[in-house]
Amino acid sequence: MRLMSSRPQQPGRWDPHVTRVKSPIPKLPNHKPYYIAGGATIVVMWYVLSSYLNNKERLSSSVLRTVSHRVKDAPEVHALVGQPVQLKRSAFGDPWIEGIINPVKGKVDMSFQVQGPQGAATVYFTSVRKAKGEPFEVLRFLVVPDGDSTRAVSLLSGGSPQKVAM
Template sequence: MIRPITKRISQRIFTSSNLYRNGAFTKFPAQTRSLVAAPKPEQGPLMERRSDRELPEINNGGMLWLRTIPIFLVILGSSCLAIFNYQKSSSPVVASTMYALRTSTKAREVLGDEVYYAYKMPWIWGEINLLHGKIDIHFSVKGTKQRAVMRFTSHRAKRMGSFVTTEWSLETADGEKHDLFEGNDPFEIIDADTSEKKIVGRGSYAPNISG
């Protein structure tokens, strides 16, 4: 029994050695793939993307965005000022003073006809605080004769009181000041009438819940 087994083993070894010599067990060479370079800006779009592609270069100037912070702050500040100025220019205070200026005899003598803002985008300087009862504004106006700066100042002593105008004048380019306040308060146009019956839901009037 031992001899046949030994004979079989020797035959297998002989057969394996012959196959190895003939190249049956020769190792196949490993397949290699070259890296694909990342597309450059002037090249066309990449139609296919492989996992072994070359990674793009990282710019060293990663903190360049810090230089744009001052520009961002300037744009933000300018936008805020423009919003606040638009709010003041569209307020009923400015509209009432302009209406009173157009209908004032003294203002027409100084400015002439066609009284309007001096610039297409008027800039309203000063403060309009109706909540605390303080108005102090001035802006440029023009007419057919000349330009001037209109100043309007009004205040409210009590919370439920009426506004009292203390100054309403025109100052021309030569420094001459013309007082327009003749006893007719231009702010009365937008000031609520104390004798008017309050209606629920109108303006800032709060309804009497107690009945």
């Protein structure tokens, strides 16, 4: 038998013998799905923004300007896609340049699309520099029409690697 104390219980004090609960403790909401969705959204937005900014940097490159002028002036390309030859715009509004343009490290490997009145083509350009201060060596400079790779045109002079100062 339990002994009851004669003094009244003070408000705010815990009595270890009372086991009745007036109302159940509410369940805490699970915010984990919101955190996961928010994190995934941030990662996707970061990727899209960094890709867009990297493409903007490639578009402002002097290497791209040089290569695109050579492509626009080449009679072989005019025969493939017609004249005038323009860089093909992407969904972002600017032309999309794939690959790497890093003249400081001596590596340029890029591709982009051009279009004309007779169709579109993809330009592949690869160039390397063996040592600092040496000229770049153009390894690949191809224009491949979309849908017909048998009519690809090489813009390398003489079909062999060419030294170019960039």
